[in-house]
Amino acid sequence: MCDVSTLHRPPAALTRRTVLRTSASLGVVLALTATTGCAGADDDAVTAEPDPLLAEARRARADAAAARAVLADxxxxxxTMTVIADQRTAHADALEAEILRATPTTTTATPTTTTAVPATAVPTPAELRDDLTESAQRAxxxxxSTQxxxxxxxxxxxASCTLVAAAVQG
Structure with a gap:
């Protein structure tokens, strides 16, 4: 015959030692998960490349400053120089607005500053035309490669840079 007492065992009592082992194991797993998650976030931040529009925005600001310098000279x-300065400033503003739109809100944007071109570095109209042509080609x-x-x-x-470059007389 079959002994019923061996078939049905009462559940094991939850001891303090079992609770401590389970808590310690759970703590180790959580710590490793958190460390791995943070390491991945740091790697992404380090390998993240700057927005490609940032260089174009800086270039637009530089072209606008150069046009103002030529205008002063x-x-x-x-x-012609007023139109170029105004358009290139508008280009820089539009590019920076797009960069801010696409940038996560956790990062802070650095303010852009317009720097004056030193008097010794005032470009000639021909140099400005060449810079605008290069800006057009880069854009x-x-x-x-952008969608x-x-x-x-x-x-x-x-297209705008190509048009204004054609308007600059050497």
Whole structure:
């Protein structure tokens, strides 16, 4: 015959030692998970590259400052240089707005400053035209590898730079 007492055992009593072992094991697992998660976040932050639009925004600000410097040196080009300075400033503003839109809110943006071009570094209209042509080419190249709104923005900037570069008389 079968002994019923061996088939049905009461559950083991929860001892202090069992609770401590389980808590310690759980604590180790949580600590390792947290450490691994933080390490991954740090690696992402270190390997994250700056936004490619940032260089284009700086370039637009530099072109605008150069146009203002040429204007100060050559008042006869007031119409052309004013349009160039205004458009390149608008380009920089649009690029920076897109960078801020795409940047997570946990990071802080560094304010941009417009620096004056030293009097000895005032470009000639021909140099400004070359800079604008290079800006147009860089924006077009970046536009080809960028999709969506950013690609359209860069294509528009490229077209604008090409147009104003053609208007600059050497």
């Amino acid at each position: 050559r008042p006869d080009l007031v119409d 077009a190249t970046l536009a080809r 969506g709104y950013r690609g359209g923005l860069l294509g528009s900037i490229s």
